[in-house]
Amino acid sequence: MIKAIDLKIICFLLFFGCKEIKEKTHLDLQTNKKPNIIFLFSDDQSFKDVNALGNPEVITPTMDKLVEEGTTFTHTYNMGGWNGAICVASRAMIISGRSVWRAQQISGxxxxxxxxxxxxxxxxxxxxxETYMTGKWHVQAKPDSIFNHVGNVLRGMPFDTPEGYNRPLNKNDTLWKPWKKEFGGYWKGGKHWSELVKDDALSFIDNAAKRDKPFFMYVAFNAPHDPRQSPKKYVDMYPLDSVSIPQSFMPEYPFAEEMGAGKKLRDERLAPFPRTEYAVKVNKQEYYAITTHLDDQIKEIINSLEKKGLKENTYIIFSSDHGLAIGEHGLLGKQNMYDHSVRVPLMVVGPNIPKGKKIDADIYLQDIMATSLDIADVKKPEYIEFNSFLDLVSDKQAKSRYKSIYGVYKKGSQRMIRKDNYKLILYPKAKQMLLYNLNEDPLELNDLAKDAENLDKIKSLFIDLIQLQKEKGDALDLESIYKNII
Structure with missing residues (x-):
């Protein structure tokens, strides 16, 4: 017969024992429900550098599959940068959550x-x-001071050589070959840097699969940034006669010097001046080749998630720092406000993400940070200036959080506003402005700024741009430079 005192002890043990089990189970359930998040980050990859986004020339089956299996934001923008290395500002913004000028203030x-x-x-x-980073960094904060685990930390761009510039001069200029390892670059160290980053990611996934904690991976490739090197088989996929010349091709851009993208800028010196159709074709060939090589590395990362049984509970977000001209408008680099350089691919795949959906609402690349916090159920701090796009994914009626998109290059070289499918570009040093109707002219070929009938549209966009400057802490006095606009 159980004594009353014994019954109390049993009840006490059962109550607190069950409570402990219940709490532990709740914690386990919570941990299991937390989705993993992988951010795959390329560099210099325009939205035009993905087959499924409208470019039949480039071969990107893995990226195409992300478009098929997830939701794609077709109008994703980077604000620009305060110097020629646009990726410095891009990455400072995405790590800190601040817009361009405030990111600059805190970046060091x-x-x-x-x-x-x-x-x-x-x-x-x-x-x-559990947080992990590997690959290109280019941020002032040391990665091992903010991530739990760090793989190879790569510099802003691979080491290059003089042979990679001002080429090709003609069809006989064959010294440089993307697969020649003696030129260093992506081959420095023996293994192509894209493969190095992929191997790092596979190693972390292998270890993470053995643990219960959810993980956040920041996997940053240098590709397809120059020097555009890849194994020969990838270059051979793109015979020159299959590579087209951009519709916006021109030998030289008329405002290149005033806008800060002239002959002294490193990116622009990759090809000869004036531009030739042959040089542009070769540069595009190598750009496509390194992109396809990158695509294969991403495929292995995603396959690893599937083999480890992790993909079902993992969000995969893919995007790039910014785009690249590669011969469009007579330019080679990204230091301009045209869509080929400020607009990037952005695909998200994961639990409850609609498949094959495309959203044309304007967003910023750096919204990825706020979105990941939303997925992780982290309350967004007030200092973060960007917004989650999860509501856009789930709600057919949701609209962009941004009435307009703001773009900059350097303190006084370029400013841009995109609103209601119009884009106004300003070159303060040249006191020039360009206006494009993006609905009718998506390739930005026809400048409407000189047409008197568009003066009201210019004034309206200019006033909105001034307001954006105030919101972003932009100190450039556009009103004094363009006194005749308002």
Whole structure:
């Protein structure tokens, strides 16, 4: 017969034992429900550098599959940068959550713990995520100070050689070959950097599959940034007669010097001046080849998730720093406000993400950070200026959080506003402006700024741009430069 005192002890043990089990089970369930998040980040990849996004010339089956299996944002923009290395500003914004000028202010100030605690991976860590980074960094904060685990940390661009510039001069200029390892670049160290980053990612996934914690991976490739090197078989996929000349091709851009993208800019010196159709074709061939090589590395990462049984509970977000001209408008680089350089691919695949959906609402590349916090159920801090796009994915009626898109290059070289499918570009040093109707002229071939009938549209966009400057902390006095507009 059980004594009353014994019954109390049994009840006490059962109650608190069950409570402990219940709490532990709840924690396990919560952990299991937390989705993993992988951010795959390329560099210099225009939205035009994906087959499924309208370019039949480039071979990108893995990226195409992301478009097929997930939701694609077709109008994703990077704000620009404060120097020629646009990726510096791009990555400072995405790690800090601040817009371009405020990101610049804090980019070199990651010396205090409170500053580090405000970065993207640290915020993910507060939600129980194990964080990992490998590849291109180009941010002032040291990666091992904000990520739990770090693979190879690669410089802003691979080491290049003089042979990679001002080429090809003609069909007999054959010294440079993308697969020649003696030129260094992506081959420095023996293994192509895209393969190195892929191997790092596979190693982390293999270890993460053995643990219960959700993970956040920041996997940053240098490709397809120059020097555009890849194994020969990838270059052979693109015979020159299959590579087209851009409709916007011109030998030289008329405002290149004033806009800060002239003959002294490193990116622009990759091909000869004036541009030739042959040089543009060769550069596009190598651009496509390194993109397809990158596509194969991404395929292995995604296959690994499937083999480890992780893909079903993982969000995969793919995007790039910014685009690249590669001969459009007489330009080679990304230091301009045309869509081929400021607009990037963005695909998201994961639990409850609609398949094959395309959304044309304007967003910023850096919205990826806020979106990942949304997925991880982290309350977005007030200092983060970008927005989650999850509501756009799930709601057919949802509209962009941005009434207009703001673009900059350097303190006084270029400004841009995109609104209601119009784009106004300003070159303050040349006191020039360009206006494009993007609905009727998506390739930005026909400047409407000189037509008197568009003066009201110019004034309206200019006033909105001034307001955007105030919101973003842009100190350039456009009103004094363009006194005749308002």
């Amino acid at each position: 100030n990651y010396s205090k713990n409170e500053d580090l605690d405000k970065t993207w991976p640290r915020l993910m860590e507060t939600a129980g995520y």
